[in-house]
Amino acid sequence: MTTRRFVVQPRGLAPLRVTLLVPLLSVLAALLVGALFLALTGNSPWSVYSKMVDTAFGSSRGVSETLISATPLILTGVAAAVAFKMLVWNIGGEGQLLFGAISAAGVGIWLGDGTPAALAMPAVILAGAAGGAVWASFAAVPRVYLGTNEIITTLMLNFIALNLMNYLVLGSFSPWRDPESTQFPQGRPIPEGARIPEFFNRLDYGIFVAVGVAILAWVLIVRTRWGFEVRVVGDSAEAARYSGIKVPRKILGVFLFSGAAAGLAGSLLVAGILGKMDPRSLDLGLGFTGIIVAALARLNPLAVIPVAVLMGALNNAGPALQSIGVPSATVRMLQGAILVFAVAGEFFIANRVVRPEKLVATTPATGDAAA
Amino acid sequence: MTLRSESPALDLRGISKAFYGVKANDDVDFELRQGEVHALLGENGAGKSTLCSIIAGLYRPDTGTMHVYGEPAHFRSPKDAFAAGIGMVYQHFRLVNNLTVAENMVLGNADLRMRYSDVDIERQTHEIGNRYGLPVDPQARIWQLSVGEQQRVEILKQLQRNARILILDEPTAVLTPQESDQLFRTVRQMADEGRAVILVSHKLHEIKQVSDRVTVLRHGRRVGEPVATADATPRELAAMMVGHDLVLPTRDPNEHLGDVVLSIQDLRVRNDRGLEAVRGVSLDVRRGEIVGIAGVAGNGQRELAYAIAGLRRPVAGTIALDGVDITGTSVTSRIARGIGYVPQNRLGMGLAPGLTTEENLGLKAYRKPPFSRGPFLVPKTFKDVGAQLIDEYDIRGVRPGLPIRLLSGGNLQKALIAREVTQQHSVLVARSPTRGLDVGATGAVRNLLLRERDGGVGVLLISEDLDELLALSDRLLVLFEGRIVGELTSDEADPARLGLLMAGHVEETA
Structure with a gap:
């Protein structure tokens, strides 16, 4: 006879405290693994972590820099969360962000200095969203109408966007390149009027746009007819067709919304902190980090906001580690570990792991026999 | 050994x-x-x-x-x-x-x-x-x-x-x-x-x-x-x-036979492989009757149901509802015109597994007030209507936020039928509605179908369960290889005759 020490039992519906606790524990577990790694490489985990906390949150400047780092991650996080929730595997947030930046900078440069700020700023910002949507459409349209695999196409489009950006500034004398940058090629600054004003150290109002989009995404999905249809499609395309929902259109809509959110991240960078399309400052994997953000936020657009701040804090703290002799890549390692634990944590949200004697008879709900 | x-x-x-x-x-x-x-x-x-x-x-x-x-x-x-x-x-x-x-x-x-x-x-x-x-x-x-x-x-x-x-x-x-x-x-x-x-x-x-x-x-x-x-x-x-004596409900003779509500002429429909699975079916369903479609699985039942629900465009033939040709209309339009459909695949087609029971109960009505106002949903309507149907149709095991897939088969089917019959409708197409249900739930589902009939709805019951067909149908048609090979009134129908027809033995009729 076999007696098992632990038994796995699906939960059905996880209580709120579990859905909150598990991601927190995932982060904690990742930090523990990171600590082990740091200790093995001869560093003091305590001093590294305290340095990180201090850099990210220890001063008003630290906080503002953390929020600056968080802004694009909110948007790429929303982009991934919305798409993944509908089983649209858009892992092209990176490319959509970059093409959004290219579009935003292009519109800014084309408008020039003469355009009033009230026109130029929204134009630049929206150009990024439009650019992201266009870039996403290159994967979305074939997916919807030909059934291509969007994981492959979005991933490949990332490289195309990256090389396009590099070419425009580093490899050619395009309008995107600053003609005055002789030493090392740089992006041409967009007009001052199109820049988003700062209000807290270097932090600009773009963060409100990002937070607004996260809230908008939540409202759209949870509170609108469109969002209801999208949720039905994401849950079961067959049920959607059965109830008269036009499935291809919904998938296309979600895909483009996702691309627009990522593209917006690009334009907020260009119109905000960067002021130009700067390849070195944009090629940071923000689109990929957005996937981690979405996973840890359990694909909830509102939860994306705090998670993006956490990831932004890590990004912000990275370079400061070098001053104590630890490579800034430590941060990347931690982010990777967090993703692994967050995904693994899903198992504990979906299931209980208990001693056999503590099993409870829950679902499937009974009641047929007595009807 | x-x-x-x-x-x-x-x-x-x-x-x-x-x-x-x-x-x-x-x-x-x-x-x-x-x-x-x-x-x-x-x-x-x-x-x-x-x-x-x-x-x-x-x-x-x-x-x-x-x-x-x-x-x-x-x-x-x-x-x-x-x-x-x-x-x-x-x-x-x-x-x-x-x-x-x-x-x-x-x-x-x-x-x-x-x-x-x-x-x-x-x-x-x-x-x-x-x-x-x-x-x-x-x-x-x-x-x-x-x-x-x-x-x-x-x-x-x-x-x-x-x-x-x-x-x-x-x-x-x-x-x-x-x-x-x-x-x-x-x-x-x-x-x-x-x-x-x-x-x-x-x-x-x-x-x-x-x-x-x-x-x-x-x-x-x-x-x-x-x-x-x-x-x-x-x-x-x-x-x-x-565990106790139980008699399943069966039909009484129908007294309120009305006009033809669903009329199908020479319908031809292809299956997923592109082959013709429905090959020239004609049938009428009147208000107040249950027409049973008997047949071994895979003889065109699915495609026939899909064509009526608007999920598959027929190659040829017409479908008319109350005398109006609806052959080319969309699923949405057929829902609005009053065709209810209980598909064989309850969970995954008839119901979205990951959504809540309340959301699933609103899956066909959400487009219009009171379920939505303009582009926005009205959560209160979902909640109120849901609570009412859950109570009225005795759907058990529902908890707030619980995905409907965690309900038992009988409760899923009760929820699905509850939704279909509470839409404005004059035709109900039901495929194997009691398949996999236990005796108690089977009885409940049968009663719902009989109540529909008595309420003047034309019911098309497509099933592989002969007991169910014989117990409920006023008329029985036998589908074999995409054709109707026999029609029996409830008095003429018995398992042996049906069985022969289902196996493709066409009766020589004078």
Whole structure:
């Protein structure tokens, strides 16, 4: 006879405290693994972590820099969360962000200095969203109408966007390149009027746009007819067709919304902190980090906001580690570990792991026999 | 292993098996004698399949002992069970569609493949098939065979491996009455040769027809001692199975036959493979009647239902609702015009599994007030209407935020039908609406359909369950290979006639 020490039992519906606790524990577990790694490489985990906390949150400047780092991650996080929730595997947030930046900078440069700020700023910002949507459409349209695999196409489009950006500034004398940058090629600054004003150290109002989009995404999905249809499609395309929902259109809509959110991240960078399309400052994997953000936020657009701040804090703290002799890549390692634990944590949200004697008879709900 | 002739083929004592804290088998004893056909009777969820899977080595019991021909057995995998001479024919066949019958016979049995050539295998297959009245072409590929023939292959597979204990899990679910009769003759023959057969079923007449003894399971436990089939009436067996006397609702003659509400002319519809599956069907459904469509699965039922619901555009023919041609209209428009549809695939098509019960109840009405206002949903309506329907249709197990997939089959079906019948509608298409439901839920669903009929709705009941069709239909049409091959009034219909028509024997009518 076999007696098992632990038994796995699906939960059905996880209580709120579990859905909150598990991601927190995932982060904690990742930090523990990171600590082990740091200790093995001869560093003091305590001093590294305290340095990180201090850099990210220890001063008003630290906080503002953390929020600056968080802004694009909110948007790429929303982009991934919305798409993944509908089983649209858009892992092209990176490319959509970059093409959004290219579009935003292009519109800014084309408008020039003469355009009033009230026109130029929204134009630049929206150009990024439009650019992201266009870039996403290159994967979305074939997916919807030909059934291509969007994981492959979005991933490949990332490289195309990256090389396009590099070419425009580093490899050619395009309008995107600053003609005055002789030493090392740089992006041409967009007009001052199109820049988003700062209000807290270097932090600009773009963060409100990002937070607004996260809230908008939540409202759209949870509170609108469109969002209801999208949720039905994401849950079961067959049920959607059965109830008269036009499935291809919904998938296309979600895909483009996702691309627009990522593209917006690009334009907020260009119109905000960067002021130009700067390849070195944009090629940071923000689109990929957005996937981690979405996973840890359990694909909830509102939860994306705090998670993006956490990831932004890590990004912000990275370079400061070098001053104590630890490579800034430590941060990347931690982010990777967090993703692994967050995904693994899903198992504990979906299931209980208990001693056999503590099993409870829950679902499937009974009641047929007595009807 | 020494074969002791006096010991039972199988002797299970105190078998318990729990899944996620729910006891699927609870202290079950089961004895199978050599040379007997032993029926395992019980409702869905009574634990029949779990018990069989334990015998077949698929699951290991939590507690209990098992002896095979007197020897203690501890199966770690189906392979062990197979080595002990136990073979199981599952409800869902374990065959490779692209291989031939002969190739499937040796699949997973490297030994046979080494010893015999393909020709030998084919010859053997042929011989065994003929000996047991299960003829099948050894060179045919599985996908070319009918479901009944595929089942024969599964049985032949076990016979070729010389299984001495054979488990048949609801074998007649996919067969016509005539095919079932042939199967039972084969089963009898196998038992007479000294093999032992376990027949899993919830159909009483089959059990009466073929088995020697019956063990009844209810809620995972054995009910009483095994009884000799000859000593038990179907009514007694039914009472043992359900725990109390229960009579399923049947129709009264309909009195309020109205005008034709759904009229289909020369309909032709293709299946997923692009072949014509509905080949010229014409039928009328009047208000206040239930028209049953009988037929073995795969004769065009799905495509017919899809075409009426607007999910598939017909190649030719017309569909009219209240005299208005709706052949080219969209699904949404048909929902709005009043065609309700209860699909066979409840969870996944009729219901979105991950959404809540309330959301699923609003799945067809969400486009209009009061469920939505402009582009926005009105959560309060979902909640209020949901609560009302949950109460009215006795949908149990619902909790706030709980995905509907966690409800039991009967409650899923009640929710689905509740939604369909509370839309403005004049036609209801229902496919196998009580399939997989236990007796209580079946009764509830049947009552809902009869209430619809009496309320003046035209009901098209497409089903493979003859009992259900005979109990509910005012008229019966038989669908065979995409055509209507017979029409019977409720008075003329009996299982034998229906069975012949379902098998394609067209009646010569004067």
